[in-house]
Amino acid sequence: MILIMAWRNIWRNKARSLIILSSVMIGLFTGIFVLALYRGMIDGRIRVVIEDEVSHLQLHHPEFKKDYEARYVIGNSEELIKSVSGLRQVSAMAPRDIAQGMLSTGTGSNGVEIRGVIPEKEVAVSRLDKKIIEGNYFSSEKRNELLIGKKLFDKMKLKLHNKVVLTFSDKDNNVTSGAFRIAGVFRSANTALDERIVFVRSGELAGLLNIAGSYHELAILLYRNEDVAGVQQLLRAKYAGLSVENWKEISPETELTISTMNQFSLIIIAIIMLALAFGIVNTMLMAILERTHETGMMVALGMNKLRLFTLVLSETIFLTLAGTPAGLLLAWGTTLYISKHGIDTASYAGEVMGSFGYSSVIYPEFPADQLIAVMGIVAATAILSAIFPAVKALRLQPVEALRK
Amino acid sequence: MNTVIDAHNISKVYNPETIPVYAVNNVHLHLQKGEFTALVGPSGSGKTTLLNLIGGLDKPDEGKIEINGTDITRLSSNQLINFRLHNIGFVFQSFNLVPVLTAKENVEFIMQLQGIPKKEREARLKNLFRQIRLEDKVDCRPAELSGGQQQRVAVARALASKPQFVLADEPTANLDSKSASNLLDIMAELNKEENMTFIFSTHDQRVIERARRVVTLVDGRITTDTALVDVSHSVASVSSPPLIT
Known part of the structure; x- marks a missing residue:
């Protein structure tokens, strides 16, 4: 019942919830698309290293x-x-x-x-x-x-x-x-x-x-x-x-770049979601303050703090996660489309990409294997965003809340 | 008869450090099982504060309140929440149903909080909606119900947890005469058939007329405590001396 209440609660103010859902959607899309671009750059770099520079393996004295x-x-x-x-x-x-x-x-x-x-x-x-x-x-x-x-x-x-x-x-x-x-x-x-x-x-x-x-x-x-x-x-x-080296050993800077970029791109998503968290906290706080009387009534009737926390947490998670499928779908569709044509950076960045050993045409690749990490960041955002409004709700004294 | 509520010498003071205002002043009140009691008095006389204290929503500054032998003034806020869930039913003036839940869900919610199995919940729901005569409105949201219907659902919700007693704060204040009469009929019927204890604050003469005991509060003190009719169901007791001004 608490989950049903939480889900219905987020639709009490449709406009407000839709704004947050859209923010989550756009934030997630941006984050994943950046991830896809990085992935495309990395894959391009690996292709350049293997096919143009060092091959898979090299033998030397x-x-x-x-x-x-x-x-x-x-x-x-x-x-x-x-x-x-x-x-x-x-x-x-x-x-x-x-x-x-x-x-x-x-x-x-x-x-x-x-x-x-x-x-x-x-x-x-x-x-x-x-x-x-x-x-x-x-x-x-x-x-x-x-x-x-x-x-x-x-x-x-x-x-x-x-x-x-x-x-x-x-x-x-x-x-x-x-x-x-x-x-x-x-x-x-x-x-x-x-x-x-x-x-x-x-x-x-x-x-x-x-x-x-x-x-x-x-x-x-x-x-x-x-x-x-x-x-x-x-x-x-x-x-x-003989010395038998693979491409990562021959080109260690490429290996380093790959691992750094993976971490860096997840950090970018975390930053985007952190910015979104403020919007989510604000929305949830408004919702909690608007429902002070109702919350007081539920506590008066016997809803304990754990259940109240669960209600606020569920609402925040629903609010955050509801925008997630749309964000994922948008990111997937956009990536799929652009991956067919590629983004040619040469027209505005000249030989910058090439001077670092990257192909100037980037073919973004949907980072399917990193989706679990992305979802983890989204879930962490929802949980973090729930804490402040939940604490606010838990501090309500039923007798005072019922007067409002 | 069993004592359900036993309030000893309770007081609630606001602004104790500056200009003390006694919302409830040295009140003694005893309620037996099955009483149908009206708490009356002018605005600001302390009716709602007294109900809040008895209902464990607020703590007195002095005195103790025993519900079925448990001193609720010694309970922590978490213990109080659990105590209220299992022992006290509430009916509020402005109905206070959860707007996103249907009538049935509003009533079932309390039973879920109590951890009652689904089968038993279903059986109890059927019976409760029959008693409040709203079997055809179970799937309606509060906004789709009239004030009287909402208050009847609130009564069903108060009874769903099988409480020791039901506290009703001005239950008819927002109802028209017909709805108020219907509600009182239902409450009186539940009192009679199930020996459910009701205590309600009210200004409404119609409610006062239906009560079997009327406790009058003035300036936080009980001035009169009268058994009106049919004492076979209730025991009237004057617990606080009338305030003579």
């Missing part, structure tokens, strides 16, 4: 990443590639040679990471050919071709087919250099990388490094993100002499 010395190559590369290719979880694989060096032109120079790739294998792992915005991907006829990021291309005021010189240390720590011609300009989602990385053919770089037929890095792309831990464990057991 354990010493290689300390100083990127050319001598630390993966031994028995061909056999390893063959073995890993046989794993059913593996979608694609790309061996790379890597050197830290200097890119020089007639007018200037810039520090770069030179990645020697096998063009046809690299395509399957990082879709490098799809990122070419000027010129062409590696062709089979020409030698010493180089692909350069748009940011560095612009910064050094280069033109297509310009000749550049790459200088770096070889296996024996001798400084060596090679001349390359710009075949194409690429633009990835991560503009910071576009300013730092250039691609050449693996065989040409390996020749200059004096490590022909060997590789520094083996990037592995899996079919499913869920298989990362299993395959990593398998490879670690099988190739104890």
